[in-house]
Amino acid sequence: MSPQNISPVSALAQPITLKLSGKVIPNRLYRTPLSEYASSYDENNIESTGRPLPRYVELYQELADGGAGLICFGNIPVDRNSLENYNNAVLDPRNPWDPVEAFRPAIKAAKSRGALCLPQLQYPGRQVPDFINPHPKSSSDVQLEPCLNKTYGKPTPLSKAEIKELIGRYVWAAGVLAEAGADGIILHACHGYIINQFLSPKTNKRTDEYGGSLENRARFVLELVNAIKAKCPSRRFVIAAKLSCHDFMEGGQSFAEQCVVIKWLEEAGVDFFDISGGTYATPAWRGNIMTELAERPSRKERGSYFIEWAQELKKVLSRAVIGTTGGWRDSHRMAEAVAKGDIDMCGLGRPLREDPYFVNKAMREEVRFSECDIPDVPKSKL
Template identity: 80%
Template sequence: MSLSALAQVCIASILSEELLISTILDGGGTDGRPFSSATYQNTERRIRYWHLIFHPITLKLSGKVIKNRIYRTPLSEYASTYDEKDIEKTGIPKARYAELYQVPDTQVPLFNSSTELADGGAGLICFGNIPIDRNNLENYNNAVLDPRNPWDPVAAFAPAIRAARSRGALCLPQLQFPGRQVPEFLNPQPKSASDVQLGPCLNKTYGKPVALTKTEIAELVGRYVWASEVLAQAGADGIILHGAHGYILNQFLSPLTNRRTDEYGGSLENRARFILEIVNAIKAKLPSDQFVIAVKFNCQDFIQGGQSFAEQCVVIKWLEEAGVDFFDISGGTYESPAWRGNIMTELADRPSQKARGSYFVEWAQELKKVLSRAVIGTTGGWRDSHRMAEAVENGDVDMIGLGRTLREDPFFVTKAIKGEVRLSKL
């Protein structure tokens, strides 16, 4: 829909809401007197924000269209079974898992209209962590995709995927292998890139990891492919690989946690080999023009000796060339000082965050310059709906990632456009 068409839809609703303001500013009643310049400026601004946030964007490889610029970032659901005595009964999505992604019947109307414009929901919905190995869990009560499980994974995940896609959103479940970031009580000897142990943090202790053999690496690549095929059969539009926050893909990329001396360690090309093999293997089974491959990607690790921004600028280009269509930019690991304290407080105090509205937007801007076609968004720190629209308008990012904000208020974006709220409470 063009901006002029949007304006026709918006003007009637927004100006009617502004009528009282106009009356006060102009010192008159509803007798045909012209609206004040302030009212028109406010209306024009809100129309522009509405247009920007709800303007669709096309993923170049798959050709799939995201209906607006808001995506629901991956958040752990903790809505699946966990049985410490019977591992085969662990990780089965409960009814609550699908309920989290259902749009309530009491959907808040945007313009009291029956058109699809009234939905106002996220254009892309990412599920939270889905471990691909039941013996290596980032936490309990998360859904699990493991080929050894006796239950039907397609039937288990299909209801949540149908719910997420019911209003026209794309659905990308997030696949994850935690590596050394498995709590010790769940597995005292987790598999990782190397045997570098993670010290106590986030109120947990972690076991001494065992380095994956090359045979196990190949098996893990196969697990990512199998899980992707399952989710495709269940109706997902694609998957997002968790390549950030110190999990296994980040562990291979980081020289701090990758001490290998084979073809998976040492040079940046070698450290990136694992994630590129996964992308290529998925693409071989599920062509890019049918299935979206996305990556949650650290701009940097924010820790001495970790993955640097300069190296990530190289890796992100390799991933785009391999067939990644969308990047969700984040940063940091369990070991980063900000994570050990409060990453929100530390990053929120930075002048650039206060000016631009997101923790990682300044790095996303630079990463975007490296890319030629992939869509890029950022997660973390978005609170002001005006800043969100400005970031898209300025070309800083293509999309805005909201997690806790949408979890606490699924209608935040709709309310922001109507002028009922501007700032998230989180």
Template identity: 40%
Template structure:
């Protein structure tokens, strides 16, 4: 019997067809240019960035999500992000064409994830970030965050246009779609969360108000791109923090997003505060997917015009196929496993392997080790094998205990020890 992972996925609104059910979720690559002083020198794609996606493009991944890509060069998730900001002096369309072409070369659909760090922007990038309110993100994992201020109404209007511009750039660069990042505590997630969103105007209070910015962004993107361009969103199935977005609120938002014409809803969960990629009951451990149970409830409320993807926790072919066959999801999202095994999807489809390699790295530093693996792929060097205990110990020691000994790699600062956006 043909594996459900090998079945093509048709996106209803756009009509685009992915060759299989795998989705490479957006991650922080940190391979693009960065300057502390010169904002124009931030976020330009590099040959290393292009090469990383060339390799993933060879891996028979049905849908590849580029990212995350900030739409504001002062609101990065981390130094080294690729950026699309209309204020930059360089042409983003021409800059992103090579990475899009490399990703699409073997038949994958390519979608760019557009994001904004909000209050989760590191202090050394922006010490006074914009957010939905004035609730500061607590310091954690060696990161320090500045005191945020609520975005003004004028700034909100500018943000809507920035997201729409980013989608138009991706379209002109040859991408198949754009995904708004409304998960993991980033700016759109900050607006959705009653815990963080302390506003008293039309963007705060009720869920209808808190979701307003998200839906303005979706409508603005629709006006800037043709109908055959995929419009997607990544959102939390829940924030897993007191006062944050609840599962019922997530379901309500997902239903309305489908009605608004969103093609793809990728479900994850948690924020920096909740660390919910470690949210695992015994039943969850067996099914692997961290958010499958939440996805079942959300997907059952949809009409079926939006494709649902669950990202986080999948490691074995059996669990992936089980999630698809149960109807809990239409697609399987992978991130961290593709850092160490960029051809994992191809190998699972061919039967060469039945699961990703074991990751023996402590959870607290897995983002750092994943970034180190991405750097190795990008620079065409051997990928650290995190199932090998000796390699794992050496890499963890380098990340946690030898920060000052980091050396530039082919002209790019080694930022692999900085843990911010989590790889699922």
């Protein structure tokens, strides 16, 4: 059926197939990765850190019941000493508990109504608050200035051996999640974390084969994708990436470069992209902090923070499915973007945190959040 022949909201109910894996996402709305803050943390017992608590499972059951076609878990750091924040779930091979059994219940819950489930793997690099780790590792030694009410230590550049070790951590975590029943993983390749730190000329000052040209700066993420593919060789295991369209920073990752990177990632086997943008220093994904972005006419007319860039990135792709997250609050605007073919899917973060049943309501055309209804921190915790 061509997009012109379908009613706006029914556009959102159309399934879509991830072509490499052959897996079908039952509709066009997904839960983007969003920290749950529902895992254990005890600074006096680091070994117990990052184990999902019962609330973690309940949350994914609610999201499954709420109808999202694809459910991503919030970021799961692959190193228990480098957390993006307290109470993150963690996959670190040194933890003494059984990681497969720890993650299996939440994955089962997320998939219980037919959604696909992609947990997000992450390493924060220099974006680890110094109260968690004052000695971070990054692509080079460029320190992050204080931002988002936190301060950050001066990073040490990862040696080549440490890069290999870090990739090994992601690969191990992907294998655990595959065994625990996940459909695949989504790499956190945006918001200024380690993959951005390698890609951006602003933070990557290396002179070896991981720095300099775009090809060199992209080496880390491409090696990562290839290593995960080698560990999880089934075409049925999905590799996805939440990718920046732009970091909105002078001298940083440009949109033009991201158009090349996304194509390389597709060729390497990434089957799904979730487009976002910004870094801790330029937190465009929060929508309300960078006024010049918030005031853009397209943002005001269409709601979405990144649709302008995401629809151009879609044109570069030949196979992968692409969505964008940030700002979607209105079912008609989401349906219009999908029906026109500007984007394949729409991602939801804070709306699903405020109301896990928002997707089913959107399918019934009931729906609308106004921007001011949704704070960064859940209302219940304010």
